Amino acid sequence: MDGSGSPGSAPLEVAATPELHGQALHDRIDELYEAQRQFFGAGRTLPQAAREDALRALLHAFETKEKLIIDALHADLHKSTTEAYFTEVGYTTAEIKHTLRHLGRWMKPDVSLAPLAIAPSRSYIHYQPLGLNLIVAPWNYPVQLAFAPVTGALAAGNVAILKPSELAPASSAACAEIAREAFDPAHVAVLEGGVETSQALLARRWDHIFFTGGTGIGRVVAKAGAEHLSRVTLELGGKSPCIVTASADLDVAARRIVWGKLVNAGQTCVAPDYLLVEASVHDGLVSRMKAAIRDFYGEDPSKSADYGRIINDRHFLRLVGLIDPDKVAHGGQHDREQRYIAPTLMTDVSMDDRVMADEIFGPLLPIMRIDSLDEAIATVAARPNPLALYLFTQSGEDERKVIERVSFGGGCINNTLAHLADPDLPFGGVGESGMGAYHGRNSFEAFSHRKSVLKTANFLDPSIKYPPYEGKLKYMRKLVG
Structure with a gap:
């Protein structure tokens, strides 16, 4: 396995644990639930x-299982070694290290002086762990979006x-192998399975x-x-817009x-979902984007070690159905056997086109x-409300207008x-793109109750x-008012 291309074709070191069904599934959930309740209660x-x-154990597991993780990501999504490292392994280990550096400060109570009316008192906020947590991870960043929340849960x-x-x-x-190496299942456990498993877990308190x-x-x-x-x-998604104004540096x-x-x-919840470009720079930007695609992935991206694949046939067919051949300005090629869809730019798109109906979650970019x-x-x-918004401009006034007038997650x-x-920036949506936020200290707080004392x-x-x-009201007015 080299430092920039794809992992080798050697078999993975670990196979999925047998999926449980019916009463065996419910018994296993009950066993884990009770063990964790007792572990936390003690x-x-x-x-x-x-x-x-616990955080150091998780970090050690990531470091010792790096090849396993990278091979798994290549098997599922055709991620290259480099992309798998910086979007999953490195991202998660950086989150763990950041948490370890700052945890002591985060755990300290927030202290303030109480009002004169209730003197002599002081107030503080104690960060109380919530207890038993269910973390449901998605398939697009299946390791990072599993263990970044676990990091916050452990820290809290x-x-x-x-x-x-x-x-x-x-x-x-x-993920199951990492958890087995790092934790007592009464502390952190992984339960694999499909819809039946999810439903059984969600039925409990x-x-x-x-959820992501x-x-x-x-x-x-x-x-x-x-x-x-x-x-x-809820960390959800939505159609995240990208706006390019006439003042933008088009090459960048x-x-x-x-x-x-x-x-x-393109299978990223915060990927630019559609592009709104001022007419005077539209053609220049599209031309430069075509060149960037060729620079990144070559004339035939299907041969690039750095270009991924669609997760399964259902999503592949869904995405192919969104391609309007009459509006393809670049790309459009696809291969069902490989689950490959070329980087595809679509121009002259309208809000009524199928590609604008829902979040795309693939390598298609409609441009208006x-x-x-x-x-x-x-x-x-x-x-x-979108989960993300991107603005390309060199105008401070444009920046101010968008930030003040448009509601989006980040x-x-x-x-x-x-x-x-940036671990100091909370990551989360607003409205239909989600509720709550995490990363860094925000993860610690997401898994804590701010207890007022x-x-x-x-x-x-x-x-x-x-x-x-009797006779005290005038003094009370001075104290309370």
């Missing part, structure tokens, strides 16, 4: 040292059951359900959480848009001309995807707060 996850030990002092995606079976098996995936299943998870009044974090914009769109063959930034803002605002100015690399000293106990109240 306070074993609470000390800072215990949390750090929780236990967790992780359900990987059955659509990425090699990666699911790798959890202190917190953390599509909006449709997100609604199912939200309903399951509502049944038990469980806290729910073309490279960064193409890169952000085609990482993981706009006459002004105001038109772009109105176009985006007419759709559900995004970049003159870049794509890169906001995910007021502590009052005994040396002073003013009688003004006690009955009888």
